[in-house]
Amino acid sequence: AARQSSQTYDVLIIGAGLSGVYSLYEIRKRFSSWRVTVIEAGDDVGGVWYWNSYPGCQIDTESLSYCYSFDEELLEEWNWKDTFAFQPDTHKYIKRVAEKHDLYKDIQFNRRIKSAYWNDEMHTWTFFDEDGNQYSTRFLVTCLGFLSNPTLPAIPGIENFRGEAFHTSRWPKDIDIHQDLSRKRIGVIGTGATGIQTITALSKIDNIGSLSIFQRTANWSAPLRNTKITPYEMEMYKGKYAELFRQCASTPTGFMHTADPRKSADVTNEERDALWEKLYAEPGFSKWLGVFKDTYTDRQANEIYSKFMAEKIRARVHDKNTAESLIPKHGYGTRRVPLESGYYEAFNQPHINLVDLQKNPIQRVTESGIETADGRHHVLDMIIYATGFDAITGAFSAIEWHAKDDRPLIASSTGSNRQPIWPDHRPSTFLGIHVPALPNTFMVLGPHQPFGNATRSIEHTVSAIADLLQFCQAKGITRVETTADAVQKWTEHVVACSQGSMINEVDSWMTGVNKNVKGKNVRNVARYSGSVQEYKKWCRECRDSGYQGLAFASKVEGNTD
Numbered sequence: 001a002a003r004q005s006s007q008t009y010d011v012l013i014i015g016a017g018l019s020g021v022y023s024l025y026e027i028r029k030r031f032s033s034w035r036v037t038v039i040e041a042g043d044d045v046g047g048v049w050y051w052n053s054y055p056g057c058q059i060d061t062e063s064l065s066y067c068y069s070f071d072e073e074l075l076e077e078w079n080w081k082d083t084f085a086f087q088p089d090t091h092k093y094i095k096r097v098a099e100k101h102d103l104y105k106d107i108q109f110n111r112r113i114k115s116a117y118w119n120d121e122m123h124t125w126t127f128f129d130e131d132g133n134q135y136s137t138r139f140l141v142t143c144l145g146f147l148s149n150p151t152l153p154a155i156p157g158i159e160n161f162r163g164e165a166f167h168t169s170r171w172p173k174d175i176d177i178h179q180d181l182s183r184k185r186i187g188v189i190g191t192g193a194t195g196i197q198t199i200t201a202l203s204k205i206d207n208i209g210s211l212s213i214f215q216r217t218a219n220w221s222a223p224l225r226n227t228k229i230t231p232y233e234m235e236m237y238k239g240k241y242a243e244l245f246r247q248c249a250s251t252p253t254g255f256m257h258t259a260d261p262r263k264s265a266d267v268t269n270e271e272r273d274a275l276w277e278k279l280y281a282e283p284g285f286s287k288w289l290g291v292f293k294d295t296y297t298d299r300q301a302n303e304i305y306s307k308f309m310a311e312k313i314r315a316r317v318h319d320k321n322t323a324e325s326l327i328p329k330h331g332y333g334t335r336r337v338p339l340e341s342g343y344y345e346a347f348n349q350p351h352i353n354l355v356d357l358q359k360n361p362i363q364r365v366t367e368s369g370i371e372t373a374d375g376r377h378h379v380l381d382m383i384i385y386a387t388g389f390d391a392i393t394g395a396f397s398a399i400e401w402h403a404k405d406d407r408p409l410i411a412s413s414t415g416s417n418r419q420p421i422w423p424d425h426r427p428s429t430f431l432g433i434h435v436p437a438l439p440n441t442f443m444v445l446g447p448h449q450p451f452g453n454a455t456r457s458i459e460h461t462v463s464a465i466a467d468l469l470q471f472c473q474a475k476g477i478t479r480v481e482t483t484a485d486a487v488q489k490w491t492e493h494v495v496a497c498s499q500g501s502m503i504n505e506v507d508s509w510m511t512g513v514n515k516n517v518k519g520k521n522v523r524n525v526a527r528y529s530g531s532v533q534e535y536k537k538w539c540r541e542c543r544d545s546g547y548q549g550l551a552f553a554s555k556v557e558g559n560t561d
């Protein structure tokens, strides 16, 4: 067995995705004498952009508005090839950031943190990874990602399947889709953003035997409209980054798109349809976020927009029954809208068929395929599980937490009868950064943070955390814990922000529902749905008040009592 090591740090970061890479950069820059490390489960940086290498994986936020803003030199150097970069490019970009700033030397790959122990005498955390290596640190920054813990469907028999089977976020690196899928009968379960991208990409490969799409809930999807960026255009864009980031900072979600300030009923039907047609023809999220401001609060406004979008689907899918199955029952945009590049046309091909699980649920997976309630046995060579993630709190559940007073964070796997800090996967936090009973821990993109344009959120949160660490350094503070009052006030604010929006009334990962995870079948508020500006205001007020809402303690070096 490999020798186990024991290491001590000032700051330990878990995860080397967009959050972890920037945290390492920023903390190393501001605290040159501190020992900082990143523990990463994968064998390279990138996080979701490392793990998700399934065919067609692509960002549907404009790359120009999604990349880091902190390094002007890199903005000048980097040339995006697509308006919406494909995964290999985004991954290459994150690697470039890590190389340019010499971050690799402080990242430990292929190490997955398994358990965490708070020591309230020493004001330190101790972690163990899956191989038994031990790490101690004063401060912890979690950069775990909110869609990083994949879930397989809770369907009987999935272990019996003899063909190839994998989750989209564990796509085998050695598959050549143009060679190895030849004549294969492929089943895809799941039609979220991932399923839609995978299915569309596979639909464009001509030698596949058959493609069966197992759809439990239809999702509203609309055209991405990606285009190549020419070198000339890229040079033009480089001069406009500052303006673009300012624009992102002014919208409630951090994306460059923002709602039309009018209500749907403020305009004539002709004006309304004209705006919708214009948005439908535009690239990106504008047909989700650029619509009339009451689209997700006024049921009637939502209904007429949904009807408009349903007609778009009917116009693209030839078979009437298939088209009707592809039209969702929930309101348009009340779940995250996957963007597509020919998804609906895929169903016009004779070898691609939709299995509507609303009509015929899956009974079981067999050795050679999938059996549905109508008694049909769909014979398959490969099953692709595009079944999503134990989102938001899921990456936290994957670690066994021994918080203050040995409390578990979510549910206890150690038989502890203590009350979890987040019972029923229901998070309570202060600013989405601090967790009660988890001292010296700061979350990036944790529960209760704005998720919109993730990189914009990351840059803000990491600098807020670094400011706080500077405050601690200046005052010799060795223990930071949020107060019960602050947690209650903030958590109530987060819940209040979620009210009134139809998005929070539909089951999805955004409302904390994943029927494949025990205890996650009821909606909860795990996402901050107020505006980014409101979120930043709370963070600013906390800092400017000398960190009201946090309790500090100092431990004199060498004092062990």
Ligand code: NA7
Pocket: 147, 152, 153, 154, 155, 189, 190, 191, 192, 193, 194, 195, 214, 215, 216, 217, 336, 357, 362, 386, 387, 388, 389, 509, 516
């Ligand atoms: P999602 O959006 O959570 O989608 C998961 C899909 O898998 C969804 O269609 C589910 O249907 C389906 N699913 C899950 N379990 C089952 C079972 N047991 N049977 C049938 N179908 C099932 O995950 P994605 O990876 O697509 O996207 C996640 C986010 O990543 C995305 O929003 C982007 O922000 C990036 P359901 O809807 O639950 O009926």
